[in-house]
Amino acid sequence: WQTISGEHGLDGSGHYNGSSDLQLERMNVYFNEANGDKYVPRAVLVDLEP
Template sequence: GNQIGAAFWQQISGEHGLDGSGVYNGTSELQLERMSVYFNEGAGNKYVPRAVLVDLEPGTMDAVRAGPFGQLFRPDNFVFGQSGAGNNWAKGHYTEGA
């Protein structure tokens, strides 16, 4: 889920002319329209995704942070536990997530 989410944010950032750190480098004023649907404007004219990334283990979050758009997110928007479900939906639903 978070890897798909990271790909989504990379795509939508490119469509709005944002680089991996959230700075606008676009070529058209149209890219700035409706920016607030997906992003909040932070300090230093940097745009930050309106997102909270949640998982049972930190591994996927580390992969997102290490990716090309990892600096786009606020550090406090990553919420994770320390025990994963080993890619087992039932364990995550009935044991770890219960």
């Protein structure tokens, strides 16, 4: 999530700090918008390979 968050301009607490409209354009693919302009992941990705 660190990589995806960074690509969309989100800090560690889920607040948008980016400067581009392109970052917000497809934010809903990976994140849901919570109250107070905070974004939370829509899913948990797990790699089951050892």
